[in-house]
Amino acid sequence: xxxxxxxxxxxxxxxxxxxxxxxxxxxxxxxxxxxxxxxxxxxxxxxxxxxxxxxxxxxxxxxxxxxxxxxxxxxxxxxxxxxxxxxxxxxxxxxxxxxxxxxxxxxxxxxxxxxxxxxxxxxxxxxxxxxxxxxxxxxxxxxxxxxxxxxxxxxxxxxxxxxxxxxxxxxxxx
Numbered sequence: 001x002x003x004x005x006x007x008x009x010x011x012x013x014x015x016x017x018x019x020x021x022x023x024x025x026x027x028x029x030x031x032x033x034x035x036x037x038x039x040x041x042x043x044x045x046x047x048x049x050x051x052x053x054x055x056x057x058x059x060x061x062x063x064x065x066x067x068x069x070x071x072x073x074x075x076x077x078x079x080x081x082x083x084x085x086x087x088x089x090x091x092x093x094x095x096x097x098x099x100x101x102x103x104x105x106x107x108x109x110x111x112x113x114x115x116x117x118x119x120x121x122x123x124x125x126x127x128x129x130x131x132x133x134x135x136x137x138x139x140x141x142x143x144x145x146x147x148x149x150x151x152x153x154x155x156x157x158x159x160x161x162x163x164x165x166x167x168x169x170x171x172x173x174x
Contacts, residue, residue, distance in 0.1 A: 001033060001036040001037070001096070002036070002037045003018060003036075003038045003039070003041055004037075004039045004040055004041070004092055004150070005039070005040045005041060006041045006042075006127070007042045007044065007064050008041060008042070008043045008044070008047050009044050009046065010043070010045055010046060010048065010049075010074070012045045012046060012047060013047055013073065013116045014047070014048070014148065015039075015040055015047045015048065015153055016019070016047065016048040016050065016051035016064075017043045017047065017048070017050065017144065018038060018050045018051070019033075019050075019052075019054055019068065019108040020033035020036050020047070020049045020050065020051070020052045020061050020085075021033050021052075021053055021054050021057035021061065022034055022057060022059040022060065022061040022062075022083075022107040023057040023058075023059055023083075024059055025076075027036075027047035028150045029066050029112070030140045031057060032061070032074065033064070034061045034062040034063055034064065035062070035063050035064070035116075036061070036064045036065075037065045037067070038050060038064075038065070038067070038069060039066075039067050039068055039069070039168040040067075040068045040069065041070075042069065042070045042071075042072065042130060043069065043070070043072070043074055043077065043104065044072045044073060044074075044122075045072075045073055045074070046073070046074070046075055047074060047075055048074065048075060048076045049069070049071045049074045049076065049077045049078060050066060050077070050078045050079070050128050051076075051079050051080070052064065052078070052079070052080035052083075052085045052088070052169065053080055053081070053083040053085065054082060054102065055149070056059050057082075058082045058083045059083055059084065060083045060084050060085055060086045061083075061086075062085075062086045062090070063086075063087045063088070064085065064088045065073040065088070065089040065109045066078065066088065066089070066090045066091075066093065067083075067089065067090075067091050067092050067093070068091075068092045068093065069093045069102070069117045070093070070094045070096070071093065071094065071095045071096065071098055072096050072097055073096075073097040073098065073118045074095075074098045074099070074100075074104055075098070075099050075100065075133075076098070076099065076100045077093070077095045077098045077100065077101045077106055078090065078102045078103070079102070079103050079104065079120065080097075080104035080105055080106065080136070081103065081104070081105055081133075083105065084105045084106065084107045084135045085104065085105070085106055085107070085109065086106075086107050086108055086109070086135070087101070087108050087109060088104075088106055088109040088110070088113075089109070089110045089154020090109070090110070090111045091110065091113055091114050091115060091116065092113070092114035092115065093114075094115075094116045094118075095103065095115070095116065095117045095118060095120070096118045097118065097121075098100070098118075098120055098121075098136055099113075099120060099121045099122050099127065100120060100122045100126060100127050100130070100148050100156055101117045101128055101129060102111075102115075102117075102128075102129045102130065102131075103126065103130045104131060105131070105132075105133050105135070106131050106134045106138050107132035107134050107135025107137060107158075108134060108135065108137045108138065108150050109138045109139075110136060110138070110139050110141075111129060111131075111139070111140040111141075112139075112140055112141045112142040112143040112165075112166070113141060113142025113143065113165075114142060115144070116135075116136075116143070116144045116146075117129065117144065117145050117146050117147075118146045118148045119145065119147055120146070120147060120154060123153070124152055124153070124155070125151060125152050125153075125154060125156070125164050126154055126156070127147070128145060128146070128147055128153065128154035128155045129145070129154075129155050129156070130154070130155075130156045131156060131158050131161060132157070132158055133158070134158045135158070136157075136158040136159045137139065137161065138157065138158070138160075138161045138162070139161075139166075140142070140161060140162065140163045140165055141154050141162070141163070141165040141166060142165050142166065143164075143166045143167070144167050144168075145166050145168040145169075145173075146168075147168075147169070148168075148169050148170075149170050149173060150167030150170075151164070153162075153169075
């Protein structure tokens, strides 16, 4: 699957522009959004730009690339909480005016370089990049992070994650 240069306007705060799911049923019942590319799209308005995994299909989609997109005023730019997406590449995206930029239980994924997270409006300790409860071993690097760069400021990782070379209010992360 490849989505290129499309404008998505979500129906309401719970609707997703794109939903990437995977299940292991057989034959025509199998659904697998792994290896999907979302390139140069715009997600605008209330709702979820990209939802990875849904409550009815909870297996881990692999090798998804989300590159060069703009998320404007979304409730969630990227939301993945029903499973642990594996080996995703989320880079060169702009999250502007979103309540939450990236909230995802990622594992062994790359977040950056080149993501820009403008100020977000979620409550303290969430809203920026939140990878808690994921499989860990993610690499978060080369991003411009709005708000206060800290756990309390909305940037949270998981065991084994590496956060380095990001630009935030406190300078460059190490």
